[in-house]
Amino acid sequence: MVYQKLEQLKTNLRELNRIVVAFSGGVDSTFLLKVAVDTLGPERVLAITADSETYPSHELEEAKELAKRIGVKHQVIETSELAIPGYAENDLNRCYFCKKGLFEEVYPIMNKLGYENIVYGLIADDNSEYRPGAKAAKEYNVRGPLEEVEFYKEEIRELSKEFGLPTWDKPSFACLSSRIAYGERITQEKLNKVEKSELYLKGLGIRQMRVRTHEEIARIEVEPADMELVLRHHDEITKTIQSYGYKFVTLDLSGYKSGSMNKVLNL
Template identity: 40%
Template sequence: MPTVEEKLAAMKADLADRDGVLVAFSGGVDSSVVAALAHDALGDDAVACTAKSETLPDAELEDANEVAEEIGIRHEIAEFSELDDPAFVANDDDRCYHCRTMRLGTMFERASELGIDIVCDGTNADDVDAGHRPGLRAVEELDAYSPLLQHDISKAEVREIAELYDLSVADKPAMACLSSRIPTGLEVTEERLSRIERAETLLRQWGFSQFRIRDHDGLARIEVGEDELSRALDEEFASAARDYLTELGFDHVTLDLGGYRTGSVSPEGESADAESESKRTDEPLVEDVFSTDYPTSDS
């Protein structure tokens, strides 16, 4: 079985054979590794491109700018709007397919403007076994090239390579697009995306590293990593979070005692931005919360 070093060398040689590539670049660890290797192999003939839309938090765009500068790769910004597509707004089980189709389509348009034929993405070898992945269908249909997948590089190996390149994002937690915070079947709107982003900006400023604000049609469900849950249970934090999120337009503010879980509002097995998604119930989570019979001291 090839070592990480052997896979790395093969991927660099593969990229070096290309006339040029444009890397669909989010600033996450997967696309950053592809960008670093592409720049290493092709120099100025490699370009990183970030698609800016309503679902990309400003903080993530800032991070992408910083990582591109860190790598030394040319960085392009291409703007588009997912909210122009009614199928995306409807937020059905194939939301990620509609999103990825538009996002990669924007990448191919920019690549064409730059005279580049190949668009690379950060799909890794673990992603194909992550269950329902409509976004991968878009990658296949648009014929984007996935060098990590092609050379059988797993997520763990991606992080190992990121450390070899001394990338600051080597241990960066996953950060799926803002629409992944909205339960399937509830429309994606600019208002919801905006209040989610502003709420998550606050959590970031308060020092939380793994978190989500799930928007259940006006009820904010705060998820934080299990190792940070005790901080979120602090009375001062609870009071401040309630006051601020209410000001943002949420009717109710709750803390999920189960902690952060990827895909807790998505279809079973769906994944967002290369992270596997899991649980789904047929009834809305908000109704489940208030219809549960909890034990009392008399029972």
């Protein structure tokens, strides 16, 4: 079944002809970029990565290396989500404003360079989650080829491993703003605190985590297997994360869960 999906994906990409891939360097967009280049050839694909306040610098460097490895033209554009009207207020439409702003930046580049379509890494799993960015994609006629053929994350990881992509087991990632509780204004200072805290925890050997921000509280989410490590180093972790500007540091016993901030939304 997974190979049937792959063949259908290739067919759909051929119909799109010359494409721009919104490329974050994550599991899904890397797989999409790889298949696009293999199917269309590098001359008909352009990867664009948005460098902004919500995108960690180490992720940008990884994206550059991945694009080089895949052998595709890669353009990094400077953007600012915090400058987009409505974004910093951080209501439930935050991701809509983000994607809308991104596509407005990418469309002129696509038209200028002679590409015909924009695609991004939406997948079938996203249909069961709150994804307001998908609304912006529909408004701008941006396609999600992986979702269209019902590719799921585990299938993408499986094929990514087969293709030799180093992202096959990369932890899931979302923009830094997703760590800040809805209704709490997003600022550069808060984004910096989150990035520093997560880089520090990563340095302890924790691969999958989130540092959720609730005003002065840092709520750490890790997978159950890593909780013992956090507790063993609780004093050091508390002092370090407090030094970044938090007053309280907590461990969420529910463990890591993608999109956990959405629990407060009554949708």
